[in-house]
Amino acid sequence: MNNKAKVIGTGSYLPERILTNRELEQMVDTSDEWIVTRTGMKERRIAAPDEFTSTMGVIAARRALEDAKLTPQDIDYIIVATITPDYPFPSTACLIQQALGAKKAASVDIQAACTGYLYALSMAKAFVETGVYKNVLIVVSEKLSSIIDYKDRSTCVLFGDGAAASVVSLEGKGLVIQSVRLGADGEQADLLKMAGGGCRHPTTVETVEQGMHYIKMAGNEVFKHAVRRMEAACKECLEALQLQELDVSWVVPHQANIRIIDAVAKRFEHLPPERIYKTVEKYGNTSASSVAIALHDLLQNHPIKTGEKIMLTAFGSGFTWGAALLEADR
Ligand code: UT7
Numbered sequence: 001m002n003n004k005a006k007v008i009g010t011g012s013y014l015p016e017r018i019l020t021n022r023e024l025e026q027m028v029d030t031s032d033e034w035i036v037t038r039t040g041m042k043e044r045r046i047a048a049p050d051e052f053t054s055t056m057g058v059i060a061a062r063r064a065l066e067d068a069k070l071t072p073q074d075i076d077y078i079i080v081a082t083i084t085p086d087y088p089f090p091s092t093a094c095l096i097q098q099a100l101g102a103k104k105a106a107s108v109d110i111q112a113a114c115t116g117y118l119y120a121l122s123m124a125k126a127f128v129e130t131g132v133y134k135n136v137l138i139v140v141s142e143k144l145s146s147i148i149d150y151k152d153r154s155t156c157v158l159f160g161d162g163a164a165a166s167v168v169s170l171e172g173k174g175l176v177i178q179s180v181r182l183g184a185d186g187e188q189a190d191l192l193k194m195a196g197g198g199c200r201h202p203t204t205v206e207t208v209e210q211g212m213h214y215i216k217m218a219g220n221e222v223f224k225h226a227v228r229r230m231e232a233a234c235k236e237c238l239e240a241l242q243l244q245e246l247d248v249s250w251v252v253p254h255q256a257n258i259r260i261i262d263a264v265a266k267r268f269e270h271l272p273p274e275r276i277y278k279t280v281e282k283y284g285n286t287s288a289s290s291v292a293i294a295l296h297d298l299l300q301n302h303p304i305k306t307g308e309k310i311m312l313t314a315f316g317s318g319f320t321w322g323a324a325l326l327e328a329d330r
Contacts, residue, residue: 005125007326008174009068009167012296013059014283015047021157028153035157040258044160044284047143054086054095056163057141061100064137064165068172072102075167076133079123080109081116081288083317084143088197096139105137113192114254114316115182116140116288117164118324121312122180124168136168140288147194149214158256159215160284164292175310175326181237182322188225191218192317226256226315227263233323234267234313241325246270247309248325252298254314255280255290264313287316304328 020043021032035041047056057080065072080093093107112119117140124136141163150156168177196212197203207213230253238244245268253261258280265276279294286293291314304310306328313323 003129003170005128005168005170005177006172006174006329007166007177008169008172009064009066009070010164010292010296010299011060011063011067012162012164012293013056013063014162014293015045015051015056017046017048018043019046019160024157027150028156030153030157038259039158040261040278040280041157041284042281045162046145047161051143052086053082053084053141053143053163054092054099056143056161057092057096057139057165058099060141060163060165061096061137061139064167068167068169070135070167072100073104074135075102075105075137077127077136078102078105078107078139079120079136080107080139080141081112081120082109082141083111083113083287084146085109092141093139102137112288112316112320113318114256114285114287114290115314115318115320115322116316117292118180118312118314118322119182119320121166121168121177121324122182125177125180128168128170134169138166138168140164140292142287142289144215144287147213147215149211152214154219155215155217158285160286162283162286162289162293164289164296166292173330176329178325178327179237179240180322180324181233181240183229183233183320185319188319191221191319192216223257223260225319226260229315229319229321230254230264230313230323231267233321234264234311237311237323237325243309243325248311249308250275250277250298250304250310252277252291252294252310252312254316255283255294256285256315290314304330306330
């Protein structure tokens with residue numbers, strides 16, 4: 001498997017502060033019972049005022065580098081996927097590059113919302129397998145609390161902050177990236193978006209008064225698309241490798257809602273429930289970070305044997321979606 005890109009190190013960082021459903025009950029007209037039954041979430045993490053997407057990403061990156069037994073100087077390229085960059089520009093990737101001291105690394109931000117990790121994984125795979133770059137560092141990090149309206153019960157209960165990182169390389173042991181399949185549909189752009197702050201609606205008193213600096217989502221519509229697209233992406237990914245659902249040992253889905261996860265899991269009926277990996281209860285939806293945080297959590301808590309196959313899948317604003325099949329070579 002030496003000609004295939006591998007995830008050779010992972011790390012994550014979750015802020016200390018826990019926001020519970022009980023606290024949310026004091027903030028908006030909601031209940032612990034509604035949140036748990038409709039979403040599966042019990043708590044989520046909230047970054048401190050002096051924690052940012054870049055600073056959380058740096059901690060996750062250092063942990064992934066340590067896991068990969070590499071130093072920042074070994075990194076050739078840094079891809080940061082986020083919808084909550086520290087600034088519109090310069091890129092968060094450049095801030096992370098500087099903080100790490102990864103002096104030779106070219107650095108760029110990408111934006112594919114909750115599918116960011118999978119889009120980054122496909123880029124990293126292409127770069128290392130074509131020999132363009134040797135070691136690629138992926139950082140996914142979100143301070144979603146900075147774009148949440150804590151008066152809007154339909155969104156504020158769902159999202160949390162956190163970061164994760166992966167090192168992708170041809171050399172070393174890890175998880176072989178067998179296939180990544182991606183999709184997008186800009187027709188549905190309006191169903192999940194933050195309308196203000198870009199060149200269409202530069203920030204003004206009016207845009208702020210209208211709450212255009214917050215996430216807005218047509219939850220119900222998004223839900224249906226999410227299930228359909230993730231199911232189809234998993235199928236396409238397996239077909240590309242001439243594999244079947246039965247060949248999969250673990251599924252790590254986007255942690256948007258326990259009911260979405262359960263619907264996607266139906267495709268993998270042979271797996272016991274604990275093999276559909278979930279962090280939604282403790283971290284909520286962390287957008288680009290979600291799948292990568294869950295993957296790192298899985299690797300920390302379960303010994304994955306050589307040959308075991310892990311299916312990742314995600315769906316997000318855009319719409320964007322994807323699935324990736326990783327195979328352990330440890
Ligand atoms: O990460 C990107 C992808 N994101 C997703 O995939 C999220 C997809 N969507 C969802 O997960 C779900 O649609 C939600 C969790 C957002 C909402 O669940 P739902 O079962 O689709 O609820 P709904 O939007 O149809 O709303 C049902 C009711 C409404 O009240 P009425 O109109 O029936 O009186 C809402 O106002 O639930 C109400 N509601 C709440 N009630 C208590 C909405 N949010 C809350 C809340 N607490 N936090």
